[in-house]
Amino acid sequence: MKGEIEIAGQVIGGRVASIMIREKSGRKIELGDLLVVEEDGGYLIMQVYDLGYGSQIPQSIRELAAGLKLEGYGNGLDFLDPQLRNYVMAQVKAVARVTGELVKIPKVLPSFFSSVRYVTREDMKFLTKPANPVYLGKVRSGSKVLDVDVYLNGDDLFAHHVIISSTTGRGKSNLVKVMLWDITGQSRFGALVLDPHDEYFGRSGKGLKDHPEAKRNLSYFSTNPPVGGNTLVVNLGSISPEHFEGIIEFSDAQQHAIRLYHREFRDEWIEKILRGTQIEGIASTTLSVLQRILRATLSVYLEDDRIVCRNNVFSDSSGKATISEIIKALEGGKLVVVDTSKLGDEAELLIGSIIATEILTKHQEAKAEGKLDEKRTVSIVIEEAPRVLACERLAKIGENIYSRIAREGRKFKVGLLAITQLVSIMPRDILTNMNTKIVLGNEMATERHAIIESAAQDLSTDDRNIASLDKGEAIITSIFTKFAVPIYTPLFEDFIKERAEKFDTKGELIFQG
Amino acid sequence: MHKFAHMADIHLGAHREQVLQRLEMVAFSEAMDMCIEEKVDFILICGDLFHIGIPDLGVVKEAVRKMKEVQDSGIPIYAIYGSHDYTPTGTTVIDILDTVGIIKKVVRGKITEGKLRLDFFTDPKTGAKLVGISARKIGLESRYYEILDVENLEKEGGFKVFAFHSGLTEFKPDYLSQMETIPISYLPKGFDYYAGGHVHNRSENSLLGYGRVVFPGPLFTGYARDIEQTAKGEKRGFYIVSFQDKVEKVDFIEIKPFDSVYFEYDASLKNSLQAQKELTEKLAGLEVKDKVFVLKVRGELSGGKTSDINFSQIKRTLIERGALYVHLNRFGLTSKEFAAVKVMGEDIGSIESRLFKENVGAVRLTHEALKDERGAIMATELLQNLRQEPKANESKKDYGERMVKQTIETLQLREVFK
Known part of the structure; x- marks a missing residue:
């Protein structure tokens, strides 16, 4: 039995999805607080979703009393036994019933008039560390953080897709960095991060490069890599027509033309188009348009008969093994961060498309051979996901590799980790396929509604909760959690300080000329 | 105008067969003679002069005799260690040749306060400044690169050459995707010439911030795949780099110690007897005299064992017809009846490596x-x-x-x- 000091209130009425609790005077129940009712050898965990005032004094009397105080007629005026007559009412919903190690969705109300206390660390001990864990943060009750780590099984999490949504500045990138840091030391999953803001590696300041296992488990590709980083240079021969699908809009005639060029020239098809090599059946106007599209997308041009790329990302001579290096790293359970900050949107998505297509194909082949179990789950982290997953875009340009992965990647252990501010413009079926949603603070009602409607648990009463989430606070709604778990993700810099371990397996290095 | 020769991956002593041993020495001698003829100012060997750290003394004797001849012509030979020049026990023939002055190792430096500081070696005749990093056993040299003080190297003036014996990720051919490489960002920027070794594939490259990055490929053939590629028409040789204050010209000098024939046979859908018969017939029509003959047999036999095909007999016949040497690759040949563990690879080394990895x-x-x-x-x-x-x-x-x-x-x- 818990001590009286922990009593937060008492159940005084309501319905299954809206249980009414009177707050004990002196307590400060918060939106999002987790409260507990103990009964029948177990306990019920409830979450606060709304707060309001309650009073035994009629409204007219309260208004009069306020007037008297405000107008200076009764400075010492107060209610008799105010703690009994005026109070706060919390509306809560039951989220989990725990009996021993069994956690179930509650189907009965807590006993009428039962005492309610704040949740403790002990109450959450059923949240154990799974196999292949990915750290997400600590359990949060309102704005209070419990010393209970929240992990999800990475294979489940990544293969079944994750969406992280919030308005800007609420900690999306911080959360992703924490997750990626946690998996960097594991070699259990491959993760490809297309990083348009170059914020994950930590070129300046702290980042994933500071992980003790970074040298072994992190590959960084950039057009301007620091010492030890890989140059992001992709050979034009690595690009196939299918990589453009849903990324660049081509007319039917242009589609036909690029397939013909690919069939005719294989790895040199882009080079031949850029050089204006004519082939039978392709009108010169079509060739000209294709040249223009490819020049713009790849930022390439001809100079002294050489193909030059403005941002040095595409080359006709270097970078022949770049894609296979990335695939090898991902298959080896490494984290691959691709700095796309110097690239245009289309070039970034194209590079992502090349890698994603290759990895999905490899996994499909492995499945066909009955060897998918030997493959590690690979997650593709994509910022501003609606760039490739928005309804309007998919309707206009057609399916792309990202939408394909969102729909069928799960079967092949390839998943998306989509980061976005705008969930509402993404197709419902894709949102439904995203089986874990991590919801951070969001002021926009349309976005909150979109995520609530597609959540794995009933979040219909959490609109206010979501709107009030502060930086670092989030709600995980997932088919892999028994209820929508409120979490707090620490600031990356603080987190890595805590996790920093000394890895020194190399010993003294002696130089031999 | 000055000139230097850049070669690598000579792999003297790689072959057991006398014919190939003779041919590899012919290739080496030809290359040395070309350097004398072209009056290069120095020769830079970027690793793997020999195939193993302590090779057969007969091979060493022949090589030293030739190098002495070069030296007597006033051409110094500079070298760095390759991955094959390493022995777990320490001293290798390269060290001995360095000690007696036949070659000169140009990698000098020390680790101070966690940083590797390299010293330039200046060629007295041309003033070219050479520096580099030798290979160590598999991948260990990457730790040198991690701590390399590049700033010091970058700020040095003059004509600079960086010698190394590592594959570079950015220039790695796709078929070598399994090969361990380092990113070019480890190399100091702004050198006039990056003299590479280790990659058995000739390539001339450039990337923003770096001058010419050149891999000459093997001078002869170190591995089975090299013989196949040579027979398929890939040119072998070395580079002569002409320079003053900067690189003026880079010429590839081909060395061709033998003529060759490449023949590939697909045995799919045939049983072992049919395959043997057809293969023998096809080979009969080929001109093989005084040539290195490369035979690659692949595919899945519909019946019989792969060992039913008498490859010894086929080889013998080709030799009797005057072939200098017959190289047989049947790693891609399997049989439906006798399915074994399937591991694809170009040669024994890569198959072993993949088997271990898997x-x-x-x-x-x-x-x-x-x-x-x-x-x-x-x-x-x-x-x-x-x-x-x-x-x-x-x-x-x-x-x-x-x-x-x-x-x-x-x-x-x-x-x-x-």
Whole structure:
């Protein structure tokens, strides 16, 4: 039995999805607080979703009393036994019933008039560390953080897709960095991060490069890599027509033309188009348009008969093994961060498309051979996901590799980790396929509604909760959690300080000329 | 105008067959003669002059004789270690040749306060400044690059050459995707010429911030795949770089010590008897006299065993018809009736390496160094060590001790057996 000091209130009425609790005077129940009712050898965990005032004094009397105080007629005026007559009412919903190690969705109300206390660390001990864990943060009750780590099984999490949504500045990138840091030391999953803001590696300041296992488990590709980083240079021969699908809009005639060029020239098809090599059946106007599209997308041009790329990302001579290096790293359970900050949107998505297509194909082949179990789950982290997953875009340009992965990647252990501010413009079926949603603070009602409607648990009463989430606070709604778990993700810099371990397996290095 | 020759991956002593041993020395001699003829100012060998750290003395004697001739013509030979010049026990023939002044190692430096500071070596005649990093056993040189003080190297003036014996990720051909490489960002920027070795594929490259990055490929053939590629028409040789204050011209000098024929046969949908018959018939029509003959047989036999095809007989016939040497590759040949473990690879080395990589996960291991890729690399190295045969005049006892010592080094158990 818990001590009286922990009593937060008492159940005084309501319905299954809206249980009414009177707050004990002196307590400060918060939106999002987790409260507990103990009964029948177990306990019920409830979450606060709304707060309001309650009073035994009629409204007219309260208004009069306020007037008297405000107008200076009764400075010492107060209610008799105010703690009994005026109070706060919390509306809560039951989220989990725990009996021993069994956690179930509650189907009965807590006993009428039962005492309610704040949740403790002990109450959450059923949240154990799974196999292949990915750290997400600590359990949060309102704005209070419990010393209970929240992990999800990475294979489940990544293969079944994750969406992280919030308005800007609420900690999306911080959360992703924490997750990626946690998996960097594991070699259990491959993760490809297309990083348009170059914020994950930590070129300046702290980042994933500071992980003790970074040298072994992190590959960084950039057009301007620091010492030890890989140059992001992709050979034009690595690009196939299918990589453009849903990324660049081509007319039917242009589609036909690029397939013909690919069939005719294989790895040199882009080079031949850029050089204006004519082939039978392709009108010169079509060739000209294709040249223009490819020049713009790849930022390439001809100079002294050489193909030059403005941002040095595409080359006709270097970078022949770049894609296979990335695939090898991902298959080896490494984290691959691709700095796309110097690239245009289309070039970034194209590079992502090349890698994603290759990895999905490899996994499909492995499945066909009955060897998918030997493959590690690979997650593709994509910022501003609606760039490739928005309804309007998919309707206009057609399916792309990202939408394909969102729909069928799960079967092949390839998943998306989509980061976005705008969930509402993404197709419902894709949102439904995203089986874990991590919801951070969001002021926009349309976005909150979109995520609530597609959540794995009933979040219909959490609109206010979501709107009030502060930086670092989030709600995980997932088919892999028994209820929508409120979490707090620490600031990356603080987190890595805590996790920093000394890895020194190399010993003294002696130089031999 | 000054000139220097850049060569790498000569792999003297790589072959057991006398014919190939003779041809590899012919190639080396031709290259040296070309350098004398072209009056190069110096020769830079970027690793793997010999195939093993302590090669057969007969091979060394021949090579030294030729290099002495070059030296007597006033051409110094500079070198760095290649991955094959390394021995777990330390001293190699390169060190001996350096000591006696036949060649000069140009990698000098020390680790100070966690940074590797390299010293330039200046060629007295041309003023060219040479610096570089030798290869160590598999991948270890990457740790040197991690701590390399590039700033010091970048701010040095003059005509600068960086010599290295590592594959560069950015220029790696796709077929070598399994090869361990380093990113070019490890190399100091702003050198006039980057003289590479280790990659058995000739390439001239450039990337923003770096001058010419050149891999000459093997001078002759170090591996089975090299012979196949040569027979397929890939040119072998070295580079002559003309320079003053900067690189003026880079010329590839082809060395062709033999003519060759490449023949590929697909045995799919045939049984072993049909395949043998058809293959024999097809080979009969080919001109093989005085040529190195490369025969690649692949495909899945519909019946019979792969060993039913009498390859010894086929080879013998070709030799009798005057072929200089017959190289047979049947790693891609399988049989429906006798399905074995399928591991594709270009040669024995890559197949072994893949087998280790694929199976290391299936073994329960507690020691970190034995896990994952590190374990696979160690196993590959161990196999390479154990494959060594006794040297001429090496006693059984000495051989045994050498093997034990190398094995201890490979397994990183030096401390345990101290």
